[in-house]
Amino acid sequence: MTDLPRVARIYITGVLAGAVIAGGAGILLAPPRLERLPVATLLLVGATIAQQFKVKSPKHQSYYTTTVFFFAAAVLLHPTYVIVIILAAHAVESLRVRHRWYIQAFNVANFLLCSMAAGAIFGLGELGHGNGRTVLFAALAGLVFVGLNHLLTALVITWARGVPIARAGTLDWENLGTDLALMSVGALGSLLWLTNPWLVPLCLGPLFLIYRSLLVPSLKEEARTDPKTELANMKHWNQLAQAEVERARRFGRPLSVVLADFDLLRDVNNRHGHLVGDQMIRRVADAIRGALREYDVPARFGGDEFAILMPETSLAEAMTVAERIRRGVESIVVKVADGSSPAASVSVGVALFPGHGRTASDLLAAADRAVYQAKALGRNRVCAFADESLRPIRIPAAARREAS
Template identity: 35%
Template sequence: MSKSARFFIGAILLGGLFVAFQAWVVFEPAEIEWINFLLLATLATGTQLLKSEAPYYQVYHPSLVFFFAGILILQPAGFVLLVVIAHIAEWVKERLVSQEGLREWFLQPFNAGMHIIVGALARLLYLAINPNYEEIGTLYALVGAGVVACVYVALNHLMVGEAVVLTRGIPWRETGVLDIENLATDFVLAMFGYVSAALMTLNAWLILPAIAPLYLINRSLAVPELKHRAESDPKTGLWNGRYFMQSLEQELSRSMRYDRPLTVVLADLDYLREINNKYGHLAGDAVLTGVAEILRKYFRDYDVVARFGGEEFAILLPETEPENALPRIEKVRAAIEKTALEAPVIDKTLNITMSFGLAGIDKEQPTAQGIIHCADLAMYAAKDGGRNQIRIYSSDLAGLGGRPGIDERMLNG
């Protein structure tokens, strides 16, 4: 784990402890509504054990409903205890049932600290909008809950996203943390928490029949993972050909409208087939994943790096002329050439090289397929020239024959 990742996680843990201590200093046991606390604690703990996996080890829980309700109707200390109990239960469950869930020791403590910090800020904002916090059914309360839900969800996702970026080395764009669908899902959960809190102020037991829709909500939490699977390559975690083509069409439309450059890079691993034949396909898969990690390191958040089958990769570089992209692609080529890729299945390290073809917008054929065809011709020229090379498309390559069916493979990848 990097120093910046350790610092960020440590800051969240210390911040959570500080907020928890401040909450306990002002705790008044006589003022707590114990039935509300016990019901929320039971429901939050139960739903914390239900999780929906999302890309890059993100996990969504319907317990957000009860955490948000706790912000609105519990004392700060009660909310802290609510969060801690739920995350301890999750930690115990993962330890007993699934070692896979304990990938890192800090997951549950980090999440608990994050909810405690964001919950404290959300409560302060809610009280500023609705000073009469006991009157939860008023218009001020409704508006306050809506504003606070937006802030709570946004801060939650920003913290989770930063943790994913720092600990996994994943670009912000690929995390999906700030996708509208993901934010909207948590906002709905938070507002459902407001409704639950309002019902509990009338009669605490009304929350029990009100939680029936959580079944449907919990199923909807699987949508981000399903969407990511449909757009990504399962072996490398990069985007797939279909997503690449969609991104290229959109970016090309923008580039043509505003007269801005873009570059498409097609890359092909040299002699991967020989590695597969000599060491087996598991060794070849290790090479693919190792190369994918290298590619991730060298491109910007808004670049699109994709694999669309076999040993073929594609990269979309917005706002970039092919000549300006050349130095960066050379760094990538050199990094792949000198990196010894781990192949645990054969207990060896393997070396491989890569050939690259670059193309910008073809004025005669300003279409996505036209750019891909030009980049493909350039890549084939690099392969024919001895491999482990980079070629930029020029008109003298127009007469060469590229690989048949490349457009179809990208569309179906």
């Protein structure tokens, strides 16, 4: 854990210690009962299988349907069985996917603490009488399970990465809602097991639908993203550009389009191979992404062309950003097998709505014309569209200083 900030190391150590204490106390206070072994075996198999099917969201968050089985185990089983199920599911996963040891240990400890808390709350409901009380405490246990799990995860992200807890992502309603839905399936399966175990297979349908729904955002993201650079693809960019142009027209707001062409990519491919060329393309995409503001939309149009949609942006502001992109690409260093480093540069064209075009396609054509002006002047420079005069508009000196 030496790569983590001190506060994160202390926090993770505390969570691990808390899980050991809670697990040990649970084993001592509630020894396992053999009559629960069949359901424990079923949940162990289900959790182990579910843990192998991770769904990654477009926000780079991971979802597992294992919550269903962990929560059901917390409600139905004694702590010893719960501990074995959580450990086994993560152990099998670690054979296939290698994580840093403290990440896997924290995940196990997190689920152990949540399961112990949920099991204790549900146990209080069993002390009374009536189905309504059991359902109420099952719901309360589920809320505690999900809430504590997400809070513990949010805190480790906050202290490990140095981001505000609100931006950790795990406390978003979308994220919480997914696990609450999974918890509901686990709670329903647990209550059905307590009343009529033959009805439990009915929970497989909702579980399958939730898993399929988790795949939808990723599939949508793949459909509108360039796989090599993870920038928007041409189709998605054009859709956004048309909407932004219409908005700029309606409200009389500025909008700029920037087109960047990676110079001499063919020479890089011919001399050093396509793997190096692909690496250069990814580095160019990173340089573009790093030079933009949060609301700008970059895209990869083809082998060596990148487009940037810049709402609420004047020509001078767009030229400044374009120069920042040019300098970022120019500073790229990629070492190849022979020890050399291919030169990287882009020729950049800028077009402004509505002066250079009143539609997205017109703006792209104008920016493309400006790219040709930049290439005609020797490449590795920024030009704005200058109509038929072919005289490039150079970036202002003040903008150059700001870009640097």
